[in-house]
Amino acid sequence: MYDDTIAKPVLLGGDPFRLSSNGLWEQRLNVERLKVITTGMLGPVDVELLSPERLGIAPPAGLDAVARWARQREAPLSDELEATIAGLGDIVYVGFETPDNVWQALCARGAPALDLRLHPCRFGPDYYFLARSNLIPLRDLVDQAPLQQELALEAAALEFDAFRLGHENRLRQDALLTLQMPLDSALLDAWGFANLGEHVDELTRLSREYPVIWVRPHPHSPPGEADRLAFLSLENARLTDRSAYEMLASGQVSHVIALSSSVLHEATNFGVESVALRPDLSHGYPVRSEFTSVRMADLFGPIAAWFGNTNASGAGAASRSLKALLGMQWATSAFLPPKAVPPQIPSEPSPVSISAKAYGWHEPDAWGVWSTGLAALDFSWPSDQVGPLTLEISAAVYTGGRGVTDEVEIWSNGRRITTAVLPTNRGDPALVRFEVEKPKHGDCLQLVFYRRTPRRPCDIEGVPDFRELGLMLFSISRAPALASV
DSSP states (O other): OOOGGGOOEEEEEOOTTOBOTTSOBTTHHHHHHHHHHHHHHHSSOEEEEOOHHHHTOOOOTTSOHHHHHHHHTTSOOOHHHHHHHHTTTTOEEEEESOOHHHHHHHHTTTSOEEEEEEOSOOSSSSOOEEEEEESOOHHHHOOOHHHHHHHHHHHHHHHHHHHHTTOOOOOOOEEEEEOOOTTOGGGEETTEEOOGGGGHHHHHHHHTTSSOEEEEOOTTSOOOHHHHHHHHTOTTEEEOOSOHHHHHHHTOEEEEEESSOTHHHHHGGGTOEEEESOTTSTTOSSOOTTOEEEOGGGGHHHHHHHTTOTTOOOHHHHTSOHHHHHTOOTTOOOOOOOOOSOOBOOSSOBOOOGGGEEEEEOOOOSSOEEEEEEEEEEEEOOTTOOSOEEEEEEEEEOOSSTTOEEEEEEEETTEEEEEEEEEBSSSOOEEEEEEEOOOSSSSEEEEEEEOSSOBOHHHHTOOSOOOOBOEEEEEEEEOOOOOOO
């Protein structure tokens, strides 16, 4: 049992500037989860929250919350905020993703402080932490070797899974471009959020070094506008819904390219080199030296002993995985057998085959298949076709209103082929013809359909359909060549 006589008051906090537009503290849930970890480390604790309200932080009317977050988390603290933090005294602080300016003020009190964030390697048997501390010698108290051994073992297991399912490909010729959530905190600097649009020239140069640049959007978020336009302009870029871990483990790629993604860290465990376009961003690549890699179980006994609570083993909390505590399995996915060679383009109007779907499609309906806002189809280029190929699609869009049209861009080989004006899906789709050039890299023709303003039925009609709908594709086929003008 814990010794109640040495229980300590603890202040739980995080990023106090991360407020939503309605003024709510967006990190409240993460901070609440810290209670479990803190109880494991210190025993029964008297928990207080270092909330934005306690610090006197509130969003003024009319000021964008994200812009304010970007500025305040890197700017010098106001005299009032400095005084408020200094007045906290010697209370122990445990935080999650605490901004550097707030962290420095907390450390200046001379009281113990611990700051946590998720470790960037998330393919292991559990999630891990990066931790930094004030007055707590983490590097002396925590043995990091078991964590590294677990990651090495899991990487080897994923490589075996890829081999077992037929993904064995040790040529390592291609590159993988991984995308992030447009509002990912790892992309935030004093000016706002970084994006691939700021690196078009560098991406173009890098793309010349590989047969294919595979583009893997974030599994839980569509790419932002600037990101889309940046990779769509690359001649050899190909969208894919394959797991990034599958591609790393298969030996297909030699480099991973990203702004400041966790995949940059993960790639090194598979012998893949990383190209960080913005290594200076908040989470950093490589990991900043002040952070120590730890498992959740590593935090309990050693840190409890540092605080003087020798009876706090934390065994109960340590037995639960961090994935279970967070209630999610982010960045994990089962490998699937490799796809066959892309299908031939139908000679007659035909529904899209499953094997043609490369990225961004919902399950087929009886009459066709809906795309998301960004979707791609792969076809094998006909071996007897030398010049451009004319294709025809039958398609419509979802707008929620009869007679309303919207535009869908069609891209291939790094350029926008056409912009189709499509009617609302009311049983009268449009026929759109366009020409595509032979792929400059390989024999796979990828068609990308991009609707800038996809719609959700739940938002327009109040029905329980939460899908993001781009275009409804009824059929696709080869067609007679377009008449020359």
